[in-house]
Amino acid sequence: MKEVADGVFVHRHAELDLTTGLVLGADRAVVIDTCGDRAQGAALAAAVRRVTALPLTVVLTHGHFDHCFGTAAFPPGPVLAHPGCRAFLARTADGQRAEWVARYRAEGRADLAAALGRSAPVLPAAAPASLELGGRTVELIACGPAHTDHDLAVHVPDGDVLFAGDLVESGAPPDYGDAHPSGWASVVAALPRASVTVPGHGEPMDPDGVAAQLAELREVAGLVSAVAAGELTTAEARARSPHPGVAW
Ligand SMILES: [Zn+2]
Secondary structure (H helix, E strand, O other): EEEEEEEEEEEEEEEEEEEEEEOOOOEEEEEEEEOHHHHHEEEEEHHHHHHOOEEEEEEEOOOOOOHOOOHHHHHOEHHHHHHHHHHHHHHHHHHHHHHHHHHHHOOOHHHHHHHOOOOOOOOOOOOOEEEEEEOEEEHHHHHHHOOOOOOOOEEEEHHEOOOOOOOOOOOOOOOOOOOHHHHHHHHHHHHOOOOOEEEEEOOOHHHHHHHHHHHHHHHHHHHHHHHHHHOHHHHHHHHHOOOOOOOO
């Protein structure tokens, strides 16, 4: 775990280049995302316990399996997310598992396929707007439709850090699989500005990195409007996309 501000940690994972977080208060700590299966979640929980013995609250940025299927490995405690996350997981968890078990098997990664096959998400409760950790308050920002219909960002104002989940990514294009591309840019534009923005995958970003990604999301939103207005075909729009080859 790397400390990016006082009591604010970022943990990078080899699998899918996932990035998770830990925020310490005087009385409680918050874990942000729990990895993609119970075994990876247990490894993350052990890494958390090397940093703190505080009671833990888990906050999920969204319901894609790689961010939340490891929750059951954590000690019993609150699990919070956007109000829409619970229904999304109830609806999609089995499908997500089946899709990725097949994908890992096809890639010859039997261990990961087996670990995911044994994992099920803990269904989260609706997050309040903020959490008091003892001498520190974190803001839980439930966003409008963007990367998914239930994205949640975690702002640590006194550390000047924002955990943005997959609303931003570094080192890879945004994932549009469940996305709402026409609204995504305005959601990112409305997020609090922070010195350090932690993406769902990849290295923490500075404000210039976030601004660059916002510009690309705006470009995609413009292309989507042009398709809706009949000015471009979908194929023409995708050919002009800042993320060539990424479907949206
Ligand atoms: Zn995602």
